[in-house]
Amino acid sequence: MQRFKTIDTSITALGSLEVLSQVEVTQLKEAGENGLYELLRRCVLAILNTGSHSDNAKTILEAYPDFRIDIIQQDRGIRLKLFNAPGDAFVDGQMIRSTREMVFTALRDIVYAQSESEKPRIDLNNGPDITDYVFHFLRNAKMMCPGEDPRIVVCWGGHSIGESEYKYTKDVGHELGLRGLDICTGCGPGAMKGPMKGATISHAKQRIRSGRYIGLTEPGIIAAEPPNPIVNELAILPDIEKRLEAFVRLGHGIVIFPGGVGTAEELLYVLGILLHPMNKDIPFPLVLTGPQESEPYFRQLHEFIAKTLGFEAQQKYKIIIDDSELAARELSEGMEHVKEYRKKTNDAFHFNWQLTIDEDYQRPFQPTHENMAKLRLHKDAPVHELAANLRRAFSGIVSGNVKEAGICAIEEHGPFEIHGDKEIMDPFDELLTAFVQQHRMKLPGSDYEPCYRVVT
Structure with a gap:
């Protein structure tokens, strides 16, 4: 299997999730650890592959089998530690700004989707509720x-x-x-x-x-x-x-x-x-x-x-x-x-x-x-x-x-x-x-x- 240049890095929120309470930080970290991690990993890996010439999701995932994310809780918000991230997402060791924004967009949307679907007021088998959800x-x-x-x-x-x-x-x-x-x-x-x-x-x-x-x-x-x-x-x-x-x-x-x-x-x-x-x-x-x-x-x-x-x-x-x-x-x-x-x-x-x-x-x-x-x-x-x-x-x-x-x-x-x-x-x-x-x-x-x- 072809190997690609990878980078280990640590990033803080940009564009989304920049201002959070300690309760929200805890909830985000728990969500990342309780079943949503693999979904987050796949979405973030896709974002880091912006510009890829592959149209096969399976191929992209297989190209970076060692890519992983650690969600770090700190008083001032969330920090993500990325290991074996695609090197093309960086310039001189710094993640491209638009890419960094979209990484935290992925975290925001995945957690929000999960939390909303669990609320008793939402019936995702009901048309008006689905529209309200959207x-x-x-x-x-x-x-x-x-x-x-x-x-x-x-x-x-x-x-x-x-x-x-x-x-x-x-x-x-x-x-x-x-x-x-x-x-x-x-x-x-x-x-x-x-x-x-x-x-x-x-x-x-x-x-x-x-x-x-x-x-x-x-x-x-x-x-x-x-x-x-x-x-x-x-x-x-x-x-x-x-x-x-x-x-x-x-x-x-x-x-x-x-x-x-x-x-x-x-x-x-x-x-x-x-x-x-x-x-x-x-x-x-x-x-x-x-x-x-x-x-x-x-x-x-x-x-x-x-x-x-x-x-x-x-x-x-x-x-x-x-x-x-x-x-x-x-x-x-x-x-x-x-x-x-x-x-x-x-x-x-x-x-x-x-x-x-x-x-x-x-x-x-x-x-x-x-x-x-x-x-x-x-x-x-x-x-x-x-x-x-x-x-x-x-x-x-x-x-x-x-x-x-x-x-x-x-x-x-x-x-x-x-x-x-x-x-x-x-x-x-x-x-x-x-x-x-x-x-x-x-x-x-x-x-x-x-x-x-x-x-x-």
């Missing part, structure tokens, strides 16, 4: 900015896109930043980094010194997509469903760039919500965009939506090819509609309370072989329910591709079997085959071994 989680992460106009654009897309597609995401981010809009992504590389990079330049041009580069992730995927260094606000939600809800509650519009299975999962998630009868009048700008070479990708995705969810679903988004200025203008104008609607309905600017999200979209889906085989992918299902199960199918494939638990399950039991009506499974299989041919399942140059098998 609200309090984001508030604890200080991501609420009451009174500020809607301007958060959620950017979704692949972490292993090609060079021209990556450049285009920067161009769109630049145009969004020129219009004073902030960026929220899954915090990783590729289409999650490009818009932030573009916006940093345009924010500087517009003398915007409070630009927000928000990253939302979850423990199962952070190792495969370590946070990029531009992120200045990070939240690690407990699972993929709460992460997705955080995106649509916190954001005011979404732009989707080329990607793979994870991007398709995100598109199906937001489409399923927008197709809910209770949400038909709520403005939520949704733009799919990429350079000219990405036109076949979006055409295939558009055809897949037509064959599975139908014409109504296609009306929920706009596809804009090779025009970064038009894409940004569409989002900017959409923000004005969001602002006027929320003023008229007295909804908050900082959290989308009025959006109805069914519990099918909120309850965590465990992509086991049994659960994947049980998915109901039938043409006669209500369209927003079909979208929910298609989203779960794609989520399972993401797990089998990049998450440690999914990779291990595939190694032990073979590919997931996904069952459904022929009218659904044929376009599903066609789309996945196209993703494989376009190298959208893994990083370029790596061979793809399917983690799924379609059964009709």
